[in-house]
Amino acid sequence: MLHLSYALFDKDGRQIPQEIVTKVGEIFEQILKETVKVRDEYANDMPLVQAISMVLDRNPHLKLEGLQYEVLQWCICRLEAWFATDVDNISLKNWDQEHVLTGGHGLMVNGYDPVIKALSRDLDVHLNHRVTKIIQRYNKVIVCVEDGTSFVADAAIITVPLGVLKANIIKFEPELPDWKLSAISDLGVGLENKIALRFNTIFWPNVEVLGRVAQTSNACGYFLNLHKATGHPVLVCMVAGRFAYEMEKLSDEESVNFVMSQLRRMLPGATEPVQYLVSRWGTDPNSLGSYSCDLVGKPADLYERFCAPVGNMFFAGEAACIDHSGSVHGAYSSGIDAAEDCRRRLSTQLGISDLFQVGKIVMREEMTEVMVPLQISRL
Numbered sequence: 001m002l003h004l005s006y007a008l009f010d011k012d013g014r015q016i017p018q019e020i021v022t023k024v025g026e027i028f029e030q031i032l033k034e035t036v037k038v039r040d041e042y043a044n045d046m047p048l049v050q051a052i053s054m055v056l057d058r059n060p061h062l063k064l065e066g067l068q069y070e071v072l073q074w075c076i077c078r079l080e081a082w083f084a085t086d087v088d089n090i091s092l093k094n095w096d097q098e099h100v101l102t103g104g105h106g107l108m109v110n111g112y113d114p115v116i117k118a119l120s121r122d123l124d125v126h127l128n129h130r131v132t133k134i135i136q137r138y139n140k141v142i143v144c145v146e147d148g149t150s151f152v153a154d155a156a157i158i159t160v161p162l163g164v165l166k167a168n169i170i171k172f173e174p175e176l177p178d179w180k181l182s183a184i185s186d187l188g189v190g191l192e193n194k195i196a197l198r199f200n201t202i203f204w205p206n207v208e209v210l211g212r213v214a215q216t217s218n219a220c221g222y223f224l225n226l227h228k229a230t231g232h233p234v235l236v237c238m239v240a241g242r243f244a245y246e247m248e249k250l251s252d253e254e255s256v257n258f259v260m261s262q263l264r265r266m267l268p269g270a271t272e273p274v275q276y277l278v279s280r281w282g283t284d285p286n287s288l289g290s291y292s293c294d295l296v297g298k299p300a301d302l303y304e305r306f307c308a309p310v311g312n313m314f315f316a317g318e319a320a321c322i323d324h325s326g327s328v329h330g331a332y333s334s335g336i337d338a339a340e341d342c343r344r345r346l347s348t349q350l351g352i353s354d355l356f357q358v359g360k361i362v363m364r365e366e367m368t369e370v371m372v373p374l375q376i377s378r379l
Helices: 018-041 048-058 066-083 113-119 162-166 178-186 241-247 252-266 302-307 328-350
Strands: 006-009 131-137 140-145 150-153 156-158 171-173 188-190 192-198 209-212 221-225 234-240 275-278 291-293 313-315
Touching (some): 006 018, 018 048, 018 066, 066 234, 156 328, 162 188, 178 302, 192 241, 192 252, 209 252, 234 241, 234 252, 252 275, 302 328
Parallel strands (some): 006 209, 131 171, 156 313
Antiparallel strands (some): 131 140, 188 291, 192 234, 192 275, 209 221
16 A cells, blocks of 8 residues: 555545544554465465455454444555455455565656657657557568558567457457467456546645545545645546446546535535546547456466467567556566567567668568558667
8 A cells, every 4th residue: 555645534524533544554454464364374366355354353353343444444445446446356366466666656747648758759650540450471460450551560569458458359360379368368457547627726635645434445435636746726536446337337527526526525615626537448449447457366377378479479568567567667567578579589580680770671572461661669
């Protein structure tokens, strides 16, 4: 869990004393540590919520009631947001296996656009090209686009979101092998959406997170305070798991009205937002989910199979990173690995010691499709 400053409120809008929030947070950490003992005792995986229940049965002193119990549910709500799925879907064996990088967590105040521009400098990037089919033929990869255009290369690195692969929106010819298809199928896709609200005035406390506690984690909620980091009067409501899917059934206006009703229970003086933005990662055809998550009982070799190349097709993205799945740095590092694997393969296949001196390879005469030379860059 991140160490942020919080202001939590009960159902009547009363702010919960910080000492209660701190105490419950420490108890929650104890409960999670005790789940490791449960994991060591059982060979088979189980949902994290089941392990938490077992821990509480064994340790009655960790059981909470009343307001403290509601704060505990809010802690679980935050955990669900981290994994973008409900706690009954989170794997006991894998929930704490991510290798957290040093340096803490940061907020991209200007968004990721500067990073993308820096990394894409001198590259031939084609936007608004929806891929419909990927063909492997004659040691080439043909990428077919919705408007009929085809791009041909010696290899391809596939980084489309896991949700898109699971939905089989992109057709592969020949079909991907069963071991790859089963890896795609067995990886879970989580959902976390954001409702960003911009106001004319600041009416909330100067903390990083505003939260509302409740009797169940699904009924809890929280807002990120972007004003503290950016100076702009913006709150972002975060919703994850099944609740996020339910919210996507609402219109933008209905979502904002619901979120504002929650905010007014916490802060009765809340004003109307002057602007809002609602994400819909679950139904967006370019994502069909937010990021991958470890489902209960996943096979031990799942990530290895998902990452493994299929001939001259390589796979990268956050779901392909064993140590940092579900993160931007995981997507970046998996891309570096895939690019290096691709470079090595092509260097051997083409008999060229320094691939980066190659501008374009002439295709075999058998190929009739139009060839578009693609620059290969090792980041």
